[in-house]
Amino acid sequence: MDITFEKVDYTYQANSPFEHKALDSMSFHLPSGSFTAIVGHTGSGKSTLIQHLNGLIRPTNGKVRIGDYVLEPKKKPKHAKALREKVGIVFQYPEHQLFEETVEKDIAFGPRNFGVPEQEIQKRVAESARAVGLGEDLLKRSPFELSGGQMRRVAIAGILAVRPRVLVLDEPTAGLDPRGQKEIMDMFYRIHKEQQLTTLLVTHSMEDALAYADHVLVLDKGKKYMEGTPVEVFSQREALQQVQLDVPEMFQFLLKASDQFGKPLAYQGQDVERLAEQLAALAGDRDE
């Protein structure tokens, strides 16, 4: 499902002393099947943007389109529940939403709410548990007995079991150990490819944005600050620093190396080994 924002404003507590404009004339288009990273400093409007995607809030002005669903101001969406089935949101620290007695029941909670037949639910529970790497022995345990990382996986499985077409990830790896972070991100990427999902990833990690996304959206103070492919966006180091964002380490390193060798070194998706070869070649040139 493709996602379009047309001049979306969102104002919190309008007409009160606490009025606050969280989104300001936001427009963008994300094609179906794209993987978009949304980056921005705290308070740039990322969370507000996310809540529009499944109709938790409606724009104050403007229009949001998600596939065939349209969200407009002052008009209650008729198919809010159908939209929520299509758009799965993994909120920050999703393990806080666990409540059932067993892991199995918690994963089944979403599909059950959306009226999936019982047999199908069983199938989906097993499937999503496997997808997030939860052992079958854990299914009958209470989610509150598990470790933090396992609880996170249960919560994610609960969202995948609904089989959304759009997957929204709000800092899904915050607070996990480095290995867990990579595992979870790789898993999301695999599911994104396998099921051809439209994925939005809110992240503070420029490395993740570079590694997984094909499109980057930079927000600042509720406005769209920059948009483009990761390489386009991360090539503009100064502009990013203006909004307290950094470029990925790879880009920082390339910039430094370019200075050092007096020759421009561009990012072409090379991995560390390829980069080492390039550097060796450059060093060789200089020595001669």
Next chain:
Amino acid sequence: MNNLLIVGQYVPTNSIVHRMDPRVKMLIIFFYVIFIFFANNVISYGLFTLFALGSTILTKVPRRFIAKGLTPVWFLIVFTFILHLFVTREGFVLFHVFGLPIYSGALEQGAVISLRFFLLILLTSLLTLTTTPIEITDAVESLLGPLRRFKFPVHELALMMSISLRFIPTLLQETEKISNAQASRGVDFRTGPFRERVRAVIPLLVPLFVSAFKRAEELAMAMEARGYRGGEGRTKLRELRVVKRDVAALVCFIVITAAALITRDYS
């Protein structure tokens, strides 16, 4: 989240009322609430009204803000008035509404009770509008101080109060987050049959309790790590002191109350 009700909302304007000793404010309100029930004629009610309105003006809190915040209470006041209008049967019949007689005594009673109600709410809401929760807790601790002699855990009570006040916004935020998360998983909190909606509360309450307990444990640990050992021998950063403006406010209140008590009908 809920900006309709101002009860418990602090509006900093640094007026003279804001700077008053919270204990004095609480004492005045305490006695005001008692003595307003002694008023029984135009002059005594006028004096109490004067005091409440005068205090309101002195707080410098925008009037629009106070009026808007009292909206839910307005309903109660109007309701009380109408109820009295139809139920009380004193005095003589003034006119008929929908065939029901309206007595003069009912009009009077309704007006008086609504006024009293309004004044009570207005003055008590001024306390939270002009006093931070921390100040209120300090005042409670100080005012209840004498009870310590009877082994009443005054400090603990005050601590409990300030902790719960501190965590109200946190819990509200948490509630919103969890309800968003569960709504995204297809829970419908707003529509559907009553039984369904009650059941929809479980996925909200369980995570909320889990996180509240976790928070409590963490807070206890953090307090102990910083050497907290209860109120014994503990000193305060903000010492409460009664100064001139507090004395002036007290005198003002006493004079008005005394005048009201003198002018009320004793027959």
